[in-house]
Amino acid sequence: MATTDRQTSTLALAHALSAAERGLAVIPLSRAKLPALRSPHRDDPTAPPCHGECGRFGHGVYDASTDPRRIRELFAAAPWATGYGIACGLPPHHLIGVDLDTKSGTDSSTALRELALRHLFTIPPTVVVLTPSGGRHLWLTGPPDVAVPNSAGRLAPGIDIRGAGGYLVGPGSRTDHGTYATAPGTAHLAPARCPTALLRLLLPPPRPRASGRTTGAHGQGLVHFVQAAHEGQRNTRLFWAACRAYENGLAPALLPALIEAARTTGLTEREARATIASAARLTGHHT
Known part of the structure; x- marks a missing residue:
């Protein structure tokens, strides 16, 4: 491995360990922002669904951990990793990521402000991560007994949600398009509580009543x-x-x-x- 690649992987591990100290479960990511470790069952189409019960690495967010020893083992198994993912929906933070995208050509920030006005909520001060494409990830926390689903554009065009089973690219990660960084003035903040009105919008709509x-x-x-x-x-x-x-x-x-x-x-x-x-x-x- 080239010296530069080794330094990038070492830096990604350092950022991941720092995130784990804050109670955030992490996995190594490749430059393409995908889990760096491939499924050990990829060549066996008859294998039953496995979320890590087999004891091997390669199960995406199901590998996520806050244990420094396990995190080092994950990165040692993926020395090509250049970043890390933060699993959403897990205790203690039950993280919800609001991804304000810019690549779709829509003004997702304005769309979020309009939603806030119409549904009477405000986004409190919280961690904000800047993406290489000019987008932003807002970190919020949800109730422990509510599983917020992942969605793309359902809330509004250009707004994607990372919930249970999803992950956010952590600040300090390097990708093919650049580096993710914490927005100035937000690194010291804890993820803020998701406003109740916004949480209602993030959950699946109730089924029509039978009566x-x-x-x-x-x-x-x-x-x-x-x-x-x-x-x-x-x-x-x-x-x-x-x-x-x-x-x-x-x-x-x-x-x-x-x-x-x-x-x-x-x-x-x-x-x-x-x-x-x-x-x-x-x-x-x-x-």
Whole structure:
């Protein structure tokens, strides 16, 4: 191994051990940001699912550890590693990563601010990691009894979520595109608690209720919510109600009533339909 590569691997190990001291479970990563160790079962298509029960390395985030001895063994088995991944969803932090991407051509930071305004939450001061492409990773913590799923663009275009079973590239890692670094003024912070309103958005939408009576009552409540809007609240309330309608599978039957409710507050039908179309796009539906 070239001296430069060896130094890069040694530096990655040092950063990984430092992260482990903060209670963050880590694995070695390659320059492509993938787990550096390949599955020991890759050549056996009949092998049963294994999350490390076989005792060998190569199980992705299931190898993640905070034990310095095990981390050194992982990196010794992958001397080509140039970075490290931090497993999300594990105690004590139950890390949730909000990945604000720039490669999609969308303004993901603005999208997050709009979500915060519409759902009434703020992102508290927390660890922020800058990516080589100009994006940002926000580190948040979740409740121990809630498994936040991984998602790409579901929350909004350009916003990916790293949850249970996922990992974040740790600061100090070197990749084919550059080095990840902690944003100035955030390295000393602990991951902040995920706002409750944001956590609700990150979890899978509830399944539609089997009881038509209960669903109807919920739908009527959304209509009343829109009807009670004052000037300055009309679009915001309609957008929120339309999002809930889409998430709960009520939209096909409820949209005409929401449009009519919006018209009673002073919105035109065209304005109401435009707002509902925005809610459809945000929740991954098409109008």
